[in-house]
Amino acid sequence: MPTVSVKRDLLFQALGRTYSECRPYTLGPTPLLGGWTSEKEIISKEQGNVKAAGASDVVLYKIDVPANRYDLLCLEGLVRGLQVFKERIKAPVYKRVMPDGKIQKLIITEETAKIRPFAVAAVLRNIKFTKDRYDSFIELQEKLHQNICRKRALVAIGTHDLDTLSGPFTYTAKRPSDIKFKPLNKTKEYTACELMNIYKTDNHLKHYLHIIENKPLYPVIYDSNGVVLSMPPIINGDHSRITVNTRNIFIECTGTDFTKAKIVLDIIVTMFSEYCENQFTVEAAEVVFPNGKSHTFPELAYRKEMVRADLINKKVGIRETPENLAKLLTRMYLKSEVIGDGNQIEIEIPPTRADIIHACDIVEDAAIAYGYNNIQMTLPKTYTIANQFPLNKLTELLRHDMAAAGFTEALTFALCSQEDIADKLGVDISATKAVHISNPKTAEFQVARTTLLPGLLKTIAANRKMPLPLKLFEISDIVIKDSNTDVGAKNYRHLCAVYYNKNPGFEIIHGLLDRIMQLLDVLPGEDKGGYVIKASEGPAFFPGRCAEIFARGQSVGKLGVLHPDVITKFELTMPCSSLEINIGPFL
C-alpha cells in the first residue's frame, strides 16, 4: 500500500480547518492516517541526526492509500477526495478543450514498435505553481512511476516547459550512439551510451536502466528543431526542464501498456489542472500513430454505470434507500442519482477513478462510505459437513504417536541448497529429480527438498549443545518432478526420523519403524500387504547398514546408519541412524 506524505499545515489549509491528531479516523473514507512525522524525523531515522540538523521540522502526515487509488497519491487529490466526502464541495468536472491556436502534435514513428510502442500527451495551459505545488507535481510523478507505472517499465512520464519547445514532436527510437543531448541536471551533452554508463552509479536512475539497456534502439522524443525532450524511461532533456515559473506544460507518457499510459496522463492533468487559469480544463494534444491514425488526448472519459440499489444492499448486507446509497456514492467521488423505477442508481465514473471496473467496485465504495464498522454482522445460513483432507488427517494422527514414541517434532524449510539434497548425501543433483528455482537470492533457496533428512540433520547441527540422544522426526511434503501432473511436479508426504547418539542405535530406528507399522495396522511379513525390510544400499548410508522398506507391495523408503561422510558434511560428530518413508501408500 503506497504511503503519501503531506505537510499537515498545507493539508489543513487546503481543507479549511484543523483536525485533532488523536482521531485519524475522522480524516475520511479510504485514506487512513498511518502516523505523523516530519522530514527531520525521517532523515534522522534513515541517516542519523547529523544530516537531519538542517532539515525541516514541519509536521508530515503519512497516509496509507490503497494501491489502486492513483487519484489519492498527492495532496491535491487527497484534499479533493476529502472535501467531496465531507460534502463541502461538488466533484469538479474535468474538461478537455481545443487550443485557440494550433494543437500540439506528437508523431510516433514505427521504430518504437519493438521497444516502447505507446505514447500519449496533453498540455496544461497557464498554470500557476508555487514551491509547494511544484514539489507536489514532481512528487506525484514519482509516486505514479513507483506504482501504476511499475518503476517506469510500463509507463514513463515526461513534463516539459512548452514555451522552450516548438512542435510538432516526434517520438522515435534510435541507436544509442546516435542520440546526443544535455540531460536534466548536467552541464554538457552526452550520447545515450555515455549516459547509460554515467547512470550506472546513480542511486535513483540505475534501477531503470535495465528497461532499455540491451535494446538495439532507444526511445527518444524530439521537437521540430531537433531538441531532445526526453529519452524515456530514463531521463528528460535539460532544455525543456520545468521550474516554479513555468506557465505552459507539455506532458508526454510513453509506455508498453496503452491503458495505463492513458490513466497516468488523466491522473496528472486532473490533479494539476486545478492550478490552471481555467480550472480543471486541459488542452488537448494530438498523437499520430505509425499507422497514420490520429488520436486526441487526454481522454478524460466519463462513463455511466447502472447498479440496482437492492444489489448494493444485498452485497453489503445493509438496508439503505436508493437515495441514501446514491448520496453515499456521490460522497465517494462517484456522482450518482436514482433514476428509472426508483431502484436504479446511475453512477458517473470520472476519469480519476480508473479503479472502478465492475459493479463490485461501486458496491465496495458504498460500503466504505457507509462505514465497514457500521455493518451489522450476521452468520450465513450455509449448512455444511466438514471433512478433513485424508492425508492431513493421517499426518495429524501420526504426529501425536511419533511424539508418544519419544521423538520430537522438527519443522524445517521446504527450500534448500542443491548441496543439501545432493553433494552432502553423496548423490548427484541430476539424480534427485528436484525442481530448481530460477531466481534464488541466496543458495538456501536453490531447490525444493526431495528428502526431509537434510533438514533434520541441520536441526541437530544447530542443537549440538542439547543432551543426547537427540530423537527427531518430521512429517511434511517433499517435491519431485513428475511429468504426469499439470505443473510437472508433485508433492509427496514423507515421514523422516533420526536418532543421534554415541551409538548408531539402528535397533531404535528399526523399532520405530515396527511401531509405525503397528500404528498403520500393517503386519510384519511380505504376505497380505505386510511389511518387510531387505538389505540394500544407498550413498547416504554406511555400507551393510542400510535396508529398503517394502510395505503394501511397494518400496516406501529406507532406513539405516548414516555414512560417516554424510555425518561429517552436516557438521555432526556422532553416529546417527535414520528412517524416511512416504506415507501416501498407507492412506
Add this chain to the structure above:
Amino acid sequence: MADGPVAELLLRRLEASDGGLDSAELAAELGMEHQAVVGAVKSLQALGEVIEAELRSTKRWELTAEGEEIAREGSHEARVFRSIPPEGLAQSELMRLPSGKVGFSKAMSNKWIRVDKSAADGPRVFRVVDSMEDEVQRRLQLVRGGQAEKLGEKERSELRKRKLLAEVILKTYWVSKGSAFSTSISKQETELSPEMISSGSWRDRPFKPYNFLAHGVLPDSGHLHPLLKVRSQFRQIFLEMGFTEMPTDNFIESSFWNFDALFQPQQHPARDQHDTFFLRDPAEALQLPMDYVQRVKRTHSQGGYGSQGYKYNWKLDEARKNLLRTHTTSASARALYRLAQKKPFTPVKYFSIDRVFRNETLDATHLAEFHQIEGVVADHGLTLGHLMGVLREFFTKLGITQLRFKPAYNPYTEPSMEVFSYHQGLKKWVEVGNSGVFRPEMLLPMGLPENVSVIAWGLSLERPTMIKYGINNIRELVGHKVNLQMVYDSPLCRLDAEPRPPPTQEAA
C-alpha cells in the same frame, strides 16, 4: 545413618548440657573424628525440629608435620648445637647430620657456633656459648598447647614462613535442643517397600519426610512443535465451524492458478522476480484447462461479466510460468473451479493451512516460506455482513473479541477489508488478517452461478504463534535453527486461554 551411635551420644550429651555444645569440642571429648560428629548433626537436622544447629567457623593455628617434630625434638639449630662436642666437629661431618644444613646457618646467625677454617683436616665447627635457649621449640610448644594467642603476630608469621605453623579454618556446629527434642530417635524409613506392605511393618515405622521444594524428574518423552500445535488448533477451529479441508499438497503452481485465475494482472508487482520464486526446471506448466484459460484471458484483456477488464495484452506464456505458490489462494481457486464444474451448485465452506513462498528480504519476522491460513465460504447471497459475522466467530475462538475492519485493496477481492484487533499488550490496534469477497471476474469465468458470492479471509500461522509463545525471532521457531529446548518446554496450545503474563525482565 541418621540414628547411628554418634547421634545417640550427641543427643544424650545435649540433654545433659546447659544450653548447647560445640561439635568440635564433642569430637575431642569423645576422641573421634570431627567429621563423624558433623555427619550425626546433619542426619539429626534432617529429622526436623529435634535439634538446632548453627554453623560457626573459627580460625585456629596448627603445627605442620615439621612443626610437630620441632616441638618434640627441638629446632634444627638446637639439634646442631647439641651435636657439637667441646673439641669441635668437622664441618663436612656436621653437614651430614639430618638437621645439618638448616641448623648450621641458623646456629651461625644466632652466634651459637663458629667455624675454624684453618684447622688441619678441613674447616671445623666449635661451640661459642656454653648453653642456649631453644626459643623456636618453646613457641611451637605453646601453639601445640592451644596457647597460640600468647605469641605475637610477628612471631607467628615468622613461624608460618618457616612452614612450621599453619592457620586453619574450622567449621563447627553449635548444637542446641530443638522444639521437638528427644533422645529416643528411632531410624526413619526412606521409602515404602513391598516387604513393609506384606508384613504390615509400615504401621509402626516413621518415614522420612519428602522435600516438596525439589523438582521432579521430567518424563522421557517426545514433543510436538509449537507452530504445528497451533496449526492443529486452527484446524480444529475450522472443523468445529463446519469447514472442509482443501488439498494443498502442491507447492509448485503455475502462474495461471496462482495469479491469472485470481484476476491478478500480468504486470502486477507481485509477479515480479523480486517477490516470487519462479522455476527453472520445470519452468512451465504442462497442462492448463484451455477453455477456462480462454475465458480468463478475455476477462483480463477485454473485460466481460460486467467488467471493463484490465485492457492489456494477456500472454499465455506468462500464465504457463511455474512458481512456488505465493499464497494458498491458488489452491482455493482450484477448489472453487472444481466446485463450479459440479452441477447443480452446492454451498461449501473450505479451509486450508499450508506453506507459501515469497522471494522476500528476510528479517526477524519474515522468512522465505511461511504458513497461510485461509477460510472460504461460497453460497448464494453472501454479504459483507456475513463475512464480518464469520470472522467474528472465528476470531472469538482465538480469544480475540475486539475487531475492527478497514478498507484495503486486493486484486482479487472487492470489497476488501483488513481485520484489526485491539492488542492489550501493545495498547493499539494490530492487523490480524485480510479478507474480502472474491471478484466476479475471478468467479464467473470458473463457471460459478452469477448469484453465488464467495467470501474469504487469510492470515499467517507464524504471527499468532509468535505472539502466543512470546517468540521474537522467527528463526527460533521455524527452520533448522530452532531452539529444541524451546520445543521441549512449550506448553499446550489453547488459543482461547488467557496468555501467561510475560516473564519480568531481569536486570542487566
